[in-house]
């Protein structure tokens with residue numbers, strides 16, 4: 245049982261109201277419970293999405309959607325996510341969640357914030373960025389570095405434009421492989437870290453992306469004088485139960501599902517340094 | 522009025538306890554000889570116990586042999602543990618039916634009432650550990666909790682230690698000190714064959730009061746104490762748990778992990794015989810026409826490659842990383858996660874490991890390496 249008396253194993257029926265393609269293999273779904281509105285969530289939390297008879301996948305919450313719904317952005321990589329990619333709006337999916345701790349919005353208050361996103365890592369960061377935009381006066385400088393493989397892989401282009409234009413957020417976008425006419429940067433996100441000119445005394449950083457990208461980003465941030473305790477990461481591991489029973493998500497002594505997925509780097513056992521932990 | 526203080530039941534009359542439990546609607550389960558091993562199964566009466574059988578254990582070795590006596594509990598723990606009842610190797614979490622509004626979900630039926638007879642002290646500790654795992658956190662596993670509530674526990678204080686036992690090191694035995702309804706100590710010598718029966722709960726006291734047997738005398742208690750003390754003094758193995766978290770976390774890159782991986786065949790036997798290992802796979806089994814599905818939970822092992830499958834590949838590819846994960850989690854991570862070691866000192870993982878890998882030896886070696894200048 246959950247604290248509210250519901251069973252954490254039993255998915256609740258939600259309807260997919262809209263499904264939109266973002267890139268060649270990424271799509272976003274707006275969804276809401278059949279009854280009532282989506283339960284409140286914290287930026288950085290995730291749900292377990294269930295396609296009847298196919299299986300369940302852990303997917304971060306990427307934001308609010310109209311009329312009490314939420315947004316999920318998914319990359320089609322395997323058995324379940326490829327089926328989800330094909331469903332029609334109106335389909336009912338099972339949802340368990342929200343799970344996990346989420347980004348440290350309170351700790352970030354009053355600080356300059358550096359956000360580094362790699363690829364789909366922007367999906368769980370989007371609700372945090374929207375939060376910062378909404379409570380902009382409570383935070384100092386906000387810088388985002390966002391990297392993707394190629395320009396066609398960039399997510400949320402209208403949001404990116406709005407954040408820069410209306411929300412006093414500085415954003416640097418970089419790609420590994422540029423197409424002709426690409427106006428942004430080329431290369432790994434780590435190369436852009438020095439250009440932010442951050443003040444280590446008042447900056448906190450949040451990072452989300454593939455594990456290697458996070459490892460090198462942490463190093464780059466430390467080169468700028470940041471302490472391990474000023475850096476937060478969102479970790480990914482295989483997940484099945486999401487509530488601390490199944491053991492698949494262990495990382496050292498942490499349950500990524502229950503104690504994470506967000507960890508302050510100095511508290512992350514083995515600190516991404518020990519391979520195969 | 523019947524007394525519920527400790528009693529002395531002649532061993533030949535253990536069926537009186539079976540009767541009292543069965544009258545209360547409990548199916549009695551306990552040790553039984555099958556296919557050359559002592560396993561846990563349903564018992565109709567005391568005649569189903571492995572009377573007169575003893576076991577011999579060592580790293581990668583297990584044998585049962587007839588001892589020429591009438592001992593009811595003259596062996597230690599076998600390949601199975603009570604985990605198979607409380608957290609079954611395979612269970613249905615729910616059934617779902619495709620319907621108008623997507624799907625409807627029906628929960629599984631309520632669990633049976635069971636009396637466990639012959640639970641060793643280390644196994645009581647293992648049950649207490651799994652209680653924390655499944656019911657101690659914010660999300661309570663309702664299936665486990667429902668089964669657990671229906672259990673009556675008859676413990677047995679060990680009169681003999683196995684060659685792979687180290688419960689004294691893990692502070693879990695050989696005496697049952699809590700977590701039981703009744704506890705038995707088998708007093709067997711040339712003159713006598715009795716069971717000292719003590720209650721550990723109100724439910725146990727109620728059953729004890731029904732047993733038509735005399736109160737135990739001081740001499741019976743003394744004999745029982747001496748027996749358990751002798752068992753404690755004859756542990757087959759020891760594990761030094763001093764600063765064990767620092768030892769394991771601090772030596773994640775020790776060459777010892779690669780050395781053990783040369784012997785470990787990654788079979789996962791250790792995780793399935795372990796009475797506290799709780800990892801599971803959850804999978805949907807769907808009918809051919811896709812109209813119904815069952816969510817099945819089965820035991821999983823961290824020794825498999827698929828255990829840490831992610832879109833980018835497995836998190837733990839090498840055998841050394843898996844052995845390290847298992848041992849580090851068992852002896853250290855558990856303390857961080859649940860406030861208790863995951864190891865109860867039963868020695869099953871040593872006995873049932875085909876190459877006979879011995880965790881007490883691995884820890885000693887890791888410690889010796891770490892202390893080298």
Ligand SMILES: Cc1cc2nc3c(=O)[nH]c(=O)nc-3n(C[C@H](O)[C@H](O)[C@H](O)COP(=O)(O)OP(=O)(O)OC[C@H]3O[C@@H](n4cnc5c(N)ncnc54)[C@H](O)[C@@H]3O)c2cc1C
Nearest residue numbers: 301302303304317318319322323324325481482483831832
């Ligand atoms: C906390 C968290 C948040 C995530 N957020 C997102 C997100 O917002 N968008 C997104 O596209 N992806 C996200 N992922 C990754 C996503 O869960 C996997 O890509 C997805 O499970 C792959 O499932 P599949 O069946 O399509 O692939 P397959 O490779 O066929 O996977 C087989 C099965 O493995 C299981 N599985 C569980 N966890 C994982 C995992 N981490 N990686 C791979 N398989 C897994 C699933 O049961 C899955 O059905 C997140 C993962 C985690 C742990």
Ligand code: SF4
Nearest residue numbers: 785786788789791874
């Ligand atoms: S330690 Fe032994 S029992 Fe465990 S996986 Fe390795 S070989 Fe199998």
Ligand code: FES
Nearest residue numbers: 486490491493501
């Ligand atoms: S996903 Fe099952 S324990 Fe974390």
